[in-house]
Amino acid sequence: MSLVLEGVTYRYAGAATKALQSVDLTLQPGRVVGLVGSNGSGKSTLCSCAVGLAPNAIGGTLDGRVTIDGLETSGTPMYKLVQHAGILFQDSATQITSGASSVWEEISFGPRNLSLPRNEVIDRTWRAIDALRLTEIVERDPSRLSGGQAQLVALAAVLALGPRYLVLDEPTSQLDPLGTRLVGETLAEAARATGVGILIAEHKTDLLAMLCDEIVVIASGKVVARGHAREVLADPSMHEWGVSAPADIALREAVAVAELEWQSEWL
């Protein structure tokens, strides 16, 4: 049981070049895989392919196979796929339903549409609200939130769906340091307690170093490195791939460049 991309090559409709080329990736339940790469490298495309939005909803051509717990995404209708894998878009404004009258309604929209029993809907909604500390804004109009609040609400809405796999495209881009930490803790806890498998595309490598079991690096649509999070993030080629090193690794490098010795007890 896993979310698996096997030799996935994807081309957007009408595009001259391939957005992804021969990508292999396995996301196991309870694991957190970080996806890094420069802007335009294919991170968002990979996210769309992983949950079946590409090609099912947005067209284009996909070669290779994407399976979610054995279910092949090509040819499986979206309403079935969303019960297995949830996605958080990069721009949360595109995710907010704009039909809900309150944050509570917004977050419960997904569970209600899964035809779950009423108590289960209420329970899931409050659990997501509590996890991301949104209690104070449950009555607010979702279309009038700050960028950071909207991003947390969108994440809560996806969490409330209770998917087995969660694909997150830059979930903390609009968040302050506290919000970023909160998301990191919530995701770590979700992976541990509920066994959800999480694929997270992020530029904040400090967060990834803390959260991820594995990091996958893509450049021009191809996987160029993968492995243990801290080892991959310390790879000197990261600069070339448009990825900033976590703060402690960057500092170590700078100290080495100045030909000084790094003392391990400093951190």
Added chain:
Amino acid sequence: MAVIATSGIGLATEELSFTYPDGTRALTSVSLEIPAGSRIAIIGQNGSGKSTLVRHFNGLLRATTGRVLVDGTPVGRRHVADLARLVGISFQNPDRQIFSGRVRAEVAFGARNVGLRGAALDQRVNGALEAVGLAQQADANPYDLGFSERKLLALASILAMGTPAIVLDEPTTGQDANGVQRVKDVIGQLAREGRTVVAISHDMAFVAEAFERVAVLRDGELVLDDTVNEAFGEDNWPILESTYLEPPLPARLGARLGLGSTPTTAAFVAALVARSGSVG
């Protein structure tokens, strides 16, 4: 970079308070002076009033009480069109400001509105596109660009206006390492031209590296306004912590090693080199 050299103008608020129509109090008696040609970063939690504050500088919001001064004149006495020539604001969400069908047209819109025409306009537009690295995409549709590129496009549109003061609301959001470097370079260039730069950011390393001063907002109140060195220095950590901010790693490590205030990696390494030199 062909961005026009203009000298900066000062911006200031005097006991500025602002309450939204729904009764939400966003700012309480904020007095902040931003000298002409300075670079200041405004930091604080989501919802602390940062965006509300900067929207007063071009008249998008009007003070409930207190005053806002642009180039020494209260904004209440200036026409919004005049303010637009003086203060350019790039929003947090680029889609709130992008509307043209072509990247070039988008960048030219503001510049044309402040009176540029012909070769001068072209030069300004090309300079701005080059500065943000979008020269190759000049004929693309803005909505075919990725989010991070649309952010850079919004920045280019503001640069092209050549305003003496520029306000950037979270300019590095969604940018990769190269994008962040571009934004830093643009700010450095604006500073060399003597323009005033105000930016909101959650990225403390970026703040330490690209700005001279830091203002901290907490629940709508200004709780710290100092140089980068002082603001991230140990004495001010309790204030930062009170609003869940953490100084950049080099600052924390520098303090632990007794190196003084070293908010950037460069400052940390320099202090370390100086110490090892004096010891050895």
